[in-house]
Amino acid sequence: MTLRAGIDRLLLVPLAAGLLASCAAGPDYKPQSAGQLGVPEQWSVTAAAQAEDITRWWRNFDDPVLTQLVEQAAAANLDLEQALARLRQARESLVISRAALFPSLSGSGSAGRSEALRGGGTAITLPDGTVTQTGGGGRSSLALGLDASYQLDLFGGNRRAVEASRAQFESSGFDYATTLLTVESEVARNYVLARAYQAQLANARASLAIQDENLQIAEWRVLAGLVSSVDQEQARASRAQTAAGIPQIEQQYNAAVSRISVLTGQAPGGVKPLLESVRPIPRGPGQVGAGIPANVLRQRPDVRAAERQLAATTAQIGVAKAQLLPQLTISGSLDTNASGFGSLFDTITGGLFGGISQAIFNAGRLGAQVRSSRAAADGAFAAYKSSVLVALEDIENAVIALRSAEERERQFAIAFDASNNSALLARAQYRSGLTDFTTLNTQESALISARNGLVQARSDRATALIALYDALGGGWDPTSDYTELATEPRGTD
Incomplete structure (x- = not known):
């Protein structure tokens, strides 16, 4: 028998095993329909029925700074680096599982050289390490060996293990996409907060300027004997309260900017120069196409990750059952x-x-392992169904929050207009001595409240819109295979 023929015979073993193998142990995984998961046919809240492309939803806000920050975070965020490392680990686990489907081969080799002894004999070192004595004359010895072993996957335990590893690998890809969505939406939310704090700072400083003027008027009227010093003290107290709020707003603004810096892979304060120029709170579109509820099964990566985990735990039942059968x-x-x-x-x-x-x-x-695997699959199904219901809840809450913010924005716009007119009239009347400072202070406080309420409502509307995009699964391409990232590692090899 030649060496090549021997190798060919050994390599026929997996083929023979495949022919002998019966169906794999354990249940075959079958995806659940939307109805089985409790997904209704229509939204419980009125939403745009026509789905739209929301893979780059932040561009709908028409704010180049926001677009730059979100896309920078997608490229440099360190949470994404960690998710990518976990994805690469899952890929190697799949490679390890697949290796069990093939035979293991190992080779060995040795060489020995005889040495002449006194008396004409020679000592030969054999491949196994023993030394023998022969007649005179030097001599060499060579040996090669090839060993192979293969465990036939008669009942599909190894194939189920590969199935489970593949599902876990795909789940890790969806986990990466989920992290991506979280990073994108968090950058956008903090950007909206930063712009809202800028607007609140502008309001506070404008109010402080007016109260400086009111304080001066009150001082003049006290000096002229037209009013008591009570007006002056009230004006001082109002100005001090407004001034005390400015450092707090500055601290909140700094926290939002620092958070954006970290999310984009920079040290705190790294994006401050980019945000120095004051811009309005991004408004975004007036309506978002939500599509039908069943869309969440395809668009939400966290839902798809839960589904893949269910597939993996189902396959693990077969792995456990195969251990009960002959090997x-x-x-x-x-x-x-x-x-x-x-x-x-x-x-x-x-x-x-x-x-x-x-x-x-x-x-x-072994029986307990089978029962444990079944329990894990039951838990995974419950987690999958829960992820679907939570996704529907997120969408409904975001839609309601968006409508609430829009209505509050309309009402605060009316309140701001009325309060501004009242404050102007009260200020003019106080200068003319037609009203007291208490009335003026009340109108000024109402104006500050309405102005800040309008800013907050606009901020809430933008935040609710971001939450809706996030709840719908916007920010990634559901048709993309994110597991391909595992073959292109970023960082240390």
Whole structure:
């Protein structure tokens, strides 16, 4: 038998195993329909029925700074780096699982040289390390060996393990996409907060300027004997309260900017120069196409990750059940020995062996593993269904929050206009001595409240719009295969 023929016979073992193998142990995974998961046909709240492309939803706000920051975070965020590392680990786990489907091969080789002894004999060191004595004259010995072993996957335990690893790998890809969505929406929310704090700072400083003027008027009227010093003290107290709020707003603004810096992979304060120029709160579109509720099964990566986890745990049931069944292992070896390279392949010896094992007693361990796997699958199904219901809840809450913010924005716009007119009239009347400072202070406070309420409502509207995009699964392409990122590592190899 030639060496090549021996190798060919060993490599036929997996093929024979595939022909002998029966169906894999355990249940076959079947995806659930939207109805089985409790997804209604229509939204419980009125939403645009026509779905729109929301893979780059931040561009709908028409704010180049926001677009720059979100896309910078997608490229440099460190949470994404960690998610990518977990994705690469899952890929290697899949490679390890697949290796069990193939035979293992190992080779060995040795060489020995005889040494002349006193009295004409020679000592020959054999490949196994023993030394023998022969007649005079030097001599060489060479040996090569090839060993192979393969565990036949008769009941599909290894195939189920590969199935589980593949599902976990795909789940890691969706986890990466979920992290991406979280980073994008968090950058956008903090950007809206930063712009809102800028607007509040502008309001506070404008109010402080007016109260400085009111304080001066009150001082003049006290000096003229037209009013008591009570007006002056009220004006001082109002100005101090407004001034005390400015440092707090500045601190909140700094926190939002620092958060954006970290999300974009920079030290705190790294994006301050980019945000120095004051811009209005981004408004975004007036309506978002939500599509039908069943869209969340495709658009939300966290839902798809939960579905893949269910597939993985279902496959693990088959892995556990296969341990209860017989295990058949085939092994073989090829060996050759010669005194020189020229005759190394003249004589080849080989052997093929088979062995079978069956668990007889293990104190219920293997049965418990099967039951544990089934329980894990039940839990994964509950988690999958829960992720769907939470996704629907997120969308409904975001829609309601958006409508609430829009209505509050309309009402605060009316309140701001009325309060501004009242404050102007009260200020003019106080200068003319037609009203007291208490009335003026009340109107000024109402104006500050309405102005800040309008800013807050606009901020809430933008935040609710971001939450709606996030709840719909915007920010990634559901048709993309994010597991491909595992073959293109960023960072240290």
